[in-house]
Every structure is written in C-alpha cells, then in structure tokens.
Amino acid sequence: RDTPRASVYSPPLVPCRLTQVRWSRYNPSFLEPEVNKELYQKSWEQLSEEEKEKMELKAVRPIKAAPPTVSSSVFSDPMISKFTNMMMKDGNKVLARSLMAQTLEAVKRKQLEKYHKAPEDEKETIECNPYVIFHQALKNCQPIIGLSSITKGGKTYQVPVPLKDNRKRFLAMKWLITECRENKNRRMLMPEKLSQELLQAFNNEGPIIKKKHVLHKMAEANRAYAHFRWW
Amino acid sequence: TLRLIYTTTAVRRKNVGASGPEKYTEAFIKKQIEEFNLGKRHLANMMGEDPETFTQEDIDRAIAYLFPSGLFDKQARPMMKHPTEIFPEQRKIQWGEDGRPFHFLFYTGKQSYYSLMHETYEKLLNAQKYQDQLTAQDLSPQKEKKNLAGNRWLTKIELEEMLLEKLSDVDYSRFIQLLQKLLTLPCGDIEEKYIQKFCKEVPAQLKKVVIEPLKYDERGVAFSTGEGTRKTARATAVVYDNGTGKITVNGIDILHYFPVLQDREQLLFPFQFLDRIGKHDMVCTVSGGGRSAQAGAIRLASAKALRSFVTEQEVEFMRQAGLLTVDPRVKERKKPGQEGARRKFTWKKR
Numbered sequence: 263r264d265t266p267r268a269s270v271y272s273p274p275l276v277p278c279r280l281t282q283v284r285w286s287r288y289n290p291s292f293l294e295p296e297v298n299k300e301l302y303q304k305s306w307e308q309l310s311e312e313e314k315e316k317m318e319l320k321a322v323r324p325i326k327a328a329p330p331t332v333s334s335s336v337f338s339d340p341m342i343s344k345f346t347n348m349m350m351k352d353g354n355k356v357l358a359r360s361l362m363a364q365t366l367e368a369v370k371r372k373q374l375e376k377y378h379k380a381p382e383d384e385k386e387t388i389e390c391n392p393y394v395i396f397h398q399a400l401k402n403c404q405p406i407i408g409l410s411s412i413t414k415g416g417k418t419y420q421v422p423v424p425l426k427d428n429r430k431r432f433l434a435m436k437w438l439i440t441e442c443r444e445n446k447n448r449r450m451l452m453p454e455k456l457s458q459e460l461l462q463a464f465n466n467e468g469p470i471i472k473k474k475h476v477l478h479k480m481a482e483a484n485r486a487y488a489h490f491r492w493w
Numbered sequence: 494t495l496r497l498i499y500t501t502t503a504v505r506r507k508n509v510g511a512s513g514p515e516k517y518t519e520a521f522i523k524k525q526i527e528e529f530n531l532g533k534r535h536l537a538n539m540m541g542e543d544p545e546t547f548t549q550e551d552i553d554r555a556i557a558y559l560f561p562s563g564l565f566d567k568q569a570r571p572m573m574k575h576p577t578e579i580f581p582e583q584r585k586i587q588w589g590e591d592g593r594p595f596h597f598l599f600y601t602g603k604q605s606y607y608s609l610m611h612e613t614y615e616k617l618l619n620a621q622k623y624q625d626q627l628t629a630q631d632l633s634p635q636k637e638k639k640n641l642a643g644n645r646w647l648t649k650i651e652l653e654e655m656l657l658e659k660l661s662d663v664d665y666s667r668f669i670q671l672l673q674k675l676l677t678l679p680c681g682d683i684e685e686k687y688i689q690k691f692c693k694e695v696p697a698q699l700k701k702v703v704i705e706p707l708k709y710d711e712r713g714v715a716f717s718t719g720e721g722t723r724k725t726a727r728a729t730a731v732v733y734d735n736g737t738g739k740i741t742v743n744g745i746d747i748l749h750y751f752p753v754l755q756d757r758e759q760l761l762f763p764f765q766f767l768d769r770i771g772k773h774d775m776v777c778t779v780s781g782g783g784r785s786a787q788a789g790a791i792r793l794a795s796a797k798a799l800r801s802f803v804t805e806q807e808v809e810f811m812r813q814a815g816l817l818t819v820d821p822r823v824k825e826r827k828k829p830g831q832e833g834a835r836r837k838f839t840w841k842k843r
Contacts, residue, residue: 287821295815299766302810320813322643322695328815330789333758334766356753 288326293319295328339393341400341431348435349452364453366392369460389464399463403434405474407481412490421490422481437470438463445469517580525576532573549574584657605656606664613671616684624679644692646672652691702817704800704808707734717801721793723820726782730794734802736774738764742791743778756788763796763816767803789820 301313331343342362350358369392377388389395410423425433438459446455462468533552537544540555552573560571587604588594598604647655649665672691675684707715715734722728740760742750751757764770775795779787796816800808811817825834832838 287823295813295818297766297814302813318643321809325813325815325818327793327818327820328762330755330759330785333762334814335758335761338758355755359755 289324291323292326293323295325295332296320297328297332297334299334341397342393344431345396345435345438349439361452361456365456365460366396368453368457369395372457372461395460395464399460400431400434400438402466403437403463403470403474404430405433405477406430407478408433409477409481409484410491412487414490419487419490420480420484421487422484423491434470437473441470441473516583522576522580525580529573529576536573582657603658603660603664605658606660606668609656610668610671613668613675613687616687617671617675617678620675620678620684623683643695645695647691647693651693704805707801715802717798719794719797719799721790721795721797721819723789723793724782724786724823726779726786726790728777728779728787728790728794730775730777730791730798732795732798732802733774733776734772736772738771738773740775741777751784751788753784756784759788759792760795762792763799763811766811766814766816767799767807769799769802773799773802792816793819 331347332338332340346355346358346362349361370390373388373390373392373395377385377390380388389398405425407422408425408429409420411418412421413419438456442452442455442459446452459468459470463470533547534544536552536555537547540551542551556571556573562570564570587596587599594600596604596608598607601607646669649660649662652665652668653660672688675688705717707717709715710733716731718729718731720727720729740747747757747760751760761770764773777791777794779791781787782790793816796811800811800817803811808817827834830838
C-alpha cells in the first residue's frame with residue numbers, strides 16, 4: 263500500500279496559533295470539473311466573454327476527478343444528491359437512494375391519480391414531473407431571513423439576519439427531513455410521508471411552510487434589534 | 494500547535510545561494526571548471542568515445558556504469574556535473590576593503606528585494622506619465638487584452654534564486670501585487686519586456702499526455718486498452734468498436750456484478766458523455782478495493798481507453814469533465830492518541 267506524499271496540499275502556514283485541520287489531497291491549482299454536457303456542445307462563438315476566459319483558464323490548469331455521485335446523465339440532479347446525502351444514516355447510501363427513488367415514484371403516482379380524475383380543463387394545470395415538484399417545494403420552503411443570536415452587554419438577542427443561498431437551501435432540506443422523521447404515524451414509511459410533505463409544500467400548505475412563516479414573524483417581531491448586526 | 498503537512502523536495506531544499514556571502518572564491522570555481530573539462534576528456538577517452546562530442550547524458554551513463562550504486566537518494570550517488578550545478582551561485586561579498594558597502598540599500602537588510610521594488614515602481618510611474626501625455630494630446634490609449642491564461646508568475650522559490658536573497662511570504666505577495674497593478678494599467682504594454690522577466694509559460698495540460706493509436710485484433714475489430722485506479726482498486730478495460738453496448742467485468746455481466754444503480758451509472762458515464770452508449774463493447778478485469786472504488790477504477794480505465802477513439806477536442810472536454818484525472822483521495826491513517834483519523838477519545842474532565 264503506497265501513500266503518495268507529493269500530492270498532499272495544505273494551505274500556507276499562518277504565523278499565529280491556528281491548527282490546520284482542513285486540507286485536501288489536491289494541489290490548490292486544481293479546478294472543479296464541469297459535467298454538464300450542454301456547455302461543451304455550444305460552439306466557440308456562442309460563448310460569452312466570461313465563459314471564454316474560463317475555458318482558456320481550464321485549458322492550462324489541471325482539473326479534479328469527478329466524484330462518484332455526479333454523472334452527466336439526465337437523471338442525476340445536484341439538489342437531489344444533496345438531499346439524499348442529508349437523508350443518509352451511517353453512510354448507507356444504497357438505502358437513502360432507494361428511499362429517494364420510492365419518494366419520487368410515490369409523488370408521480372399521486373399526481374397521475376389526480377390527473378386522471380380531474381376534468382378536462384384542469385388537466386393542464388396539474389404538474390406531473392416529480393423533479394419539478396421537488397424543486398418548487400424546496401423553493402417554497404426556503405426562509406428569506408433567519409435569526410442569529412448576538413450577545414451584547416451580557417444579554418443574548420435574536421437578531422434578524424439575511425441568509426445566504428446555501429443556508430436557505432440547507433434549512434429547507436433540514437426542516438423537511440426532521441419533519442418527516444418525527445411527525446409521522448408509527449406504521450407510515452418514509453417515502454410516503456415525504457411525498458405527502460412535498461406535495462403539501464408544493465401547494466404552499468403544510469407544517470414546513472408554517473414553520474417558515476413562524477420564523478418570518480419572529481424576525482419581524484425582533485426588527486428593533488436589526489441594527490446589532492455588523493456584517 | 495501547527496502541523497506541517499505539505500512538503501515537496503523544492504520546499505525542503507535549502508536555498509544555499511541566499512544563506513550568506515560566498516564560501517567558494519572565484520579562483521576556486523575556475524579551477525573546478527578546468528578540472529571538470531579535463532576529467533570529461535579523460536572519461537571520454539576511457540569509454541572509447543570522441544572527447545569533442547561527449548554530452549552530459551553520456552557522462553551520466555558512464556558514471557552509472559563505472560560506479561554502480563544502490564542508494565535510494567539520487568543526490569547521494571556518485572555524480573559528475575558542471576561545477577555551476579554543484580556549487581550553487583552565491584552572493585559575492587557586498588563591501589569593499591574599507592568596509593564600505595557597494596549598494597546604497599545594503600543597510601536595509603534585503604537590498605536586492607528593495608532595489609527590485611524601486612525599479613518596478615519606477616516603471617509604474619513611467620507608464621502613468623506616458624498615459625498622462627497621451628490624455629494631454631487627446632489620444633486614447635490602445636488596450637490589447639493579453640492572454641493571461643498561458644502565463645504564470647515566478648514562484649517564491651524561483652524569485653529567491655533570481656535575487657540570491659531570502660524573501661518572506663509578505664514580501665513576495667507585495668511584489669506580485671505591484672506587477673499585477675502594472676499589468677492592469679492601459680499603458681502597461683511598454684513595460685512588457687520588463688514584466689516578461691517575471692513570467693513563465695504554462696503549456697496546455699492536454700499536450701502532456703500521449704494518446705495511443707488504435708489496435709486491431711484477429712477479427713479486424715478496433716480496440717484499445719486503459720488502466721485505472723481508485724483507492725486500492727486496480728482495473729484494466731478493453732473497449733471494442735462495432736459493439737452492442739455489452740459490458741463484462743471479471744467474466745460477469747455488470748447487472749450481476751454491480752447490483753447498485755450508482756455504480757452502473759459511473760460505468761456508463763464516459764460513454765454517455767460522448768454519446769456512444771450502444772456503439773462499444775467492454776471487457777474489464779478489476780481487483781482490490783470496495784464496490785464504489787472498483788466502479789471508479791473501471792470508469793477511469795474506460796475513459797482512458799476511449800481517448801484513442803475520439804477527436805482531440807472531445808478528449809479535452811473529457812478532461813474538463815473530470816473523467817481523466819486519477820482520484821488521489823485515500824483513506825486517512827489513524828493517529829496515536831486518537832480513536833480514528835479525526836475522532837478524538839471522549840474528553841473527561843477528571
């Protein structure tokens with residue numbers, strides 16, 4: 263078993279007492295891989311200025327290997343993979359992925375049922391694509407402001423703070439998963455409960471949307487402390 | 494506490510040129526050069542070659558033949574090289590006989606660094622003056638965008654070798670910032686010659702790898718082989734042309750060998766990326782590693798094999814999609830005093 267030593271990188275030493283724990287096996291000059299096929303099928307003239315610069319930079323720099331969760335097929339979606347990873351327990355990716363597949367199947371079945379029962383004029387408004395439903399439901403669950411605890415003068419206040427995109431997505435997914443794990447009946451399985459929550463979130467109802475509104479109301483109530491934020 | 498993890502031979506190598514004033518006099522080095530040339534002719538005579546056309550490679554081969562050594566460190570083996578490579582360039586003594594230093598910035602401690610900064614700033618001021626002259630005459634300065642992607646700045650070690658003086662990280666970053674400011678000025682083109690002293694060409698990544706030509710087997714079908722590794726798994730793949738899209742691993746069909754969907758997706762990734770799913774057949778052998786590592790190894794092997802079937806532009810696209818890089822991530826070792834690689838033992842207050 264050989265341990266290659268020359269390919270290890272850690273950031274340059276900082277002259278104060280900081281422990282460097284975060285390091286990567288890649289040199290910092292390595293760039294992230296781009297798996298989307300459409301970008302490569304565009305011809306040279308169609309690219310914008312920024313993209314041309316990026317392509318020129320990529321031609322000179324080495325590129326990291328694509329992770330095993332990512333693929334260029336139509337079925338791989340970064341949001342779905344993130345959600346599957348969050349649902350995973352003890353590294354059991356097989357189980358998490360099968361649960362996700364069953365959830366999407368359940369969503370599709372429920373929507374198809376609704377579609378066949380609905381009258382002719384409503385048939386077009388019913389969305390059957392489970393990926394579209396998933397994305398829309400997540401978007402509806404994302405909070406806009408969050409609360410952050412800031413200690414000033416001995417007391418801790420809950421200060422309303424704008425959230426970054428990553429944080430919003432993370433909170434939406436976290437709420438969905440915790441909601442499904444805790445508030446379900448004993449016999450109900452995860453895919454069924456998740457599909458129920460997703461459809462409710464898609465129609466802007468359900469406990470997760472309520473949680474989001476509660477958070478917004480709290481932020482509105484604590485508006486007075488907004489000036490405590492310094493970033 | 495700091496933990497130094499990143500070391501390469503370049504970092505560990507002592508910058509002898511910057512350590513201090515010269516330990517070898519000029520006369521000594523001249524004598525060494527004469528002795529080297531004489532010894533080269535003797536060696537050529539001994540080996541039966543022509544002394545006039547005896548290159549450095551021939552010297553290395555002759556020495557390796559006459560003095561075979563099994564030592565691991567290449568620097569410890571017997572070698573015969575030109576004295577300028579063995580005795581590194583060092584700074585001459587900076588002061589005259591009366592003790593007075595030659596350079597006016599000697600007492601700053603880093604005379605070559607500060608004189609370099611002064612020169613660069615002078616060029617900057619020149620460029621600004623030129624720009625002011627142009628605006629005074631109402632002529633707009635021409636801005637041609639230089640392609641910056643093909644060049645890189647000198648690294649800190651290379652700059653130290655150039656200046657024969659030790660630099661700190663802060664000094665180096667300030668110098669690079671000055672150079673970048675000079676580049677962004679519209680009239681920076683005048684100073685191009687000066688800037689090119691501190692630039693180095695970076696060749697395109699694609700040209701470093703040689704693509705093998707296609708081979709033909711007995712039936713006349715074109716095929717090519719590739720090897721791939723991931724963690725502890727080693728795989729070899731043979732991709733045949735004019736196929737139906739059948740993939741066999743260790744004699745077993747992929748549907749039986751990889752029951753998990755994610756692994757099969759990884760196997761088909763290179764073919765799907767190039768839109769050649771039903772056109773090739775693949776036979777692979779894989780050993781070692783776990784389920785996911787074997788899939789990753791086969792993916793790399795098949796991508797490498799497909800390079801021979803595909804145009805250069807598509808190979809570049811494959812590289813940019815991350816299909817052709819070996820994944821260097823391996824399992825981190827367990828450290829003593831901790832339970833795992835990162836997990837520490839439970840902390841008990843008493």
